[in-house]
């Protein structure tokens with residue numbers, strides 16, 4: 001099947017500030033694509049351009065092979081859910097859900113039957129006559145999704161739909177919104193700055209950084225195979241160390257002057273680095289383990305902090321050669337202040353090495 005939504009080289013500036021650069025992206029029919037990125041990276045601007053509230057300076061938007069770039073929002077037939085519920089407080093749940101239908105001239109009988117169809121999708125059957133102030137924030141956000149679904153849109157756009165909710169409501173509401181979208185089978189673009197949310201709801205995740213797409217892929221691809229240092233650092237927890245490429249696929253960490261304080265580890269290069277050049281190594285905590293300080297090819301350090309998380313314990317290790325590493329270990333593995341070695345776990349699929357930012361910019 002051809003892609004449902006195609007973004008072609010979209011660019012956008014506000015005054016002389018370039019907010020989106022050459023954004024090209026394809027979304028498959030029925031896919032939930034998450035736009036993830038730090039605050040100010042351009043997520044909302046991109047979503048507003050897709051919706052038609054904002055015009056791109058350059059580039060095109062196609063839906064089912066039809067160009068919609070110049071079409072006003074109301075002609076695109078997209079649904080939207082925003083951060084703020086934006087419900088009408090004086091209307092009932094049913095009144096809110098039917099609102100978009102009324103303004104489209106749908107007769108009352110049909111409006112009521114559509115409300116009855118849509119409410120079960122968001123698990124709000126029987127809530128028709130409730131006033132929106134009387135229901136929880138999570139339920140209000142589900143009403144907002146039901147209202148957006150009611151006119152049967154061809155694409156759903158969601159901008160941080162969970163960020164106004166109490167943390168205790170967020171996970172449940174996330175599941176409800178995600179399930180409703182799946183049940184309907186509608187193609188969706190979902191914006192968030194939270195990686196956990198992105199990984200939970202997205203078939204694929206597009207990571208934005210300063211208006212550029214850093215990487216688009218499945219959550220697994222972003223986590224296990226980051227294509228830039230930014231992706232490695234933004235997605236999941238990672239430590240970075242400097243090293244020198246001593247051979248193809250081997251990096252020396254640490255300084256030769258500190259005898260016994262370095263290690264040469266296998267790495268997977270991402271980008272161009274020549275033998276003898278410096279590289280930045282990104283290491284996942286679960287790819288490392290705490291061992292005796294005397295073992296060869298370990299980095300020696302001291303436990304700075306132990307972070308017990310229940311299902312996992314992190315140890316923050318300050319290395320004698322300089323730098324810090326985050327390492328996963330059993331909860332009783334070591335105490336603060338202990339001298340330890342850090343080794344690569346056997347099971348670790350290659351550690352990633354990226355060109356040093358300084359050398360890259362030369």
Ligand SMILES: Nc1ncnc2c1ncn2[C@@H]1O[C@H](COP(=O)(O)OP(=O)(O)OP(=O)(O)O)[C@@H](O)[C@H]1O
Pocket residue numbers: 014015019037038039040041042043044045046193
């Ligand atoms: N109407 C506007 N006029 C001028 N600058 C704008 C406008 N809208 C957005 N910007 C700027 O564009 C950049 C991207 O903003 P945007 O709201 O798209 O980011 P975001 O990724 O959604 O951030 P957040 O996570 O904080 O919501 C920011 O630097 C912002 O200040």
Ligand SMILES: [Mg+2]
Pocket residue numbers: 043044045
């Ligand atoms: Mg935003």
